[in-house]
Amino acid sequence: MSARHDRPDLADRRVRVQGQPVDSYPLLPPEAERGSVRRITEVGEEVLHRPCREVTEFGTPALSALIDDMFVTMHVADGAGLAANQVGIDLRLFVYDCPDDDGIRHVGHIVNPVLDALDPAGRRLIDEGEGCLSVPGAVMAVPRTDRAVVRGFDKDGNPLVIEGTGYFARCLQHETDHLLGHVYLDRLAKRDRKDALRQMADRREQVFARRAGKAAVLGR
Template sequence: MAEAARGSVRRITEVGEDVLKRPCREVTEFGSAALSALVDDMFLTMYIADGAGLAANQVGVDLRLFVYDCPDDDGVRHVGHVVNPVLDLPDPGDRRLIDTYEGCLSVPGAAMSVPRTDRAVVRGLDKDGTPLVIEGTGYFARCLQHEYDHLVGHTYLDRLSKRDRKEALRQMADRRDVVFALRASKAEAVEAARRPGDQAPTPG
């Protein structure tokens, strides 16, 4: 997509880093080149890491912003970004919790079962300040809740029992090097494709 084509790959923060532990700041300046570049970089970084969503503090920027490219349970693809989001969940009597496996790009290589509601609505703005309302069901609702958690200083590990959190960190320790190697390989392929002279000649 266009945003990723313009972007640069940024380092993804890991669980334990301070920027992931504190609430992010509201975005106050819209329509800026810096904000557009951040969105572009986040999309490319998310794709390189095979993610379905990415929050700004996952690339070290403590702003209330996340991007997503995520299917719902009907296979409909949802792509976009949202600035200064507010999360609305169904009332407790109307909500249905789905307990299924969830991963996180800042907890590389780990996946644990996390209960989330099957519906969610996010209200916010786009990078130019235009109001947005995003409605999600199924896996997309999970994605919206997951990314919103990041912006208030939480990862999915904070929703786990001590035992499950320990297991997730063990998985991360075992698999992170493989995950990092795959990300580095994909990032290098993107950079190679952008270098002049690296592309095959077009048949005449």
């Protein structure tokens, strides 16, 4: 998912890493310092439109390296979340570096995530602008619940429960959708989907130039 354009400097926020509060955290996560930038897949590519495979091997160098690469790729693309199939890997895994609406920055990864079904009486649907790194340049209003709970594992196989509200809840839902083979365009009416694809056609090259510029600054 793309980052909000109106967010303040993440360095000034309270931070939760893997769901736990920390005293301080760098603007560029350690994973991104280690990773290599990968190509981001685009809507229409087959890997984005089918369910991803469960991760069955934890604690491997390959899984750690994938997470590192996903973090730096997300950072270069100004993202708030990135699923593995967005870098061409059909595994149930996503990373995130996303603010909520209460001034808290959430950073982490989750493997084999499953969204909890929430009681309809205790949730609200919010229509808010949403973008996707695989639909570069397009932003459309998408209804999402204002709270989300995701259960899964960290890269070493330890159980995780991540709860989000506001924009972070939107991010958790958006990225879990990716792992089920859905992009946010699938939630739009036909006319709105066409509008999003027009936006992408108009802005795609500008987005790619921005990404290339950020990668160059990082020496990637």
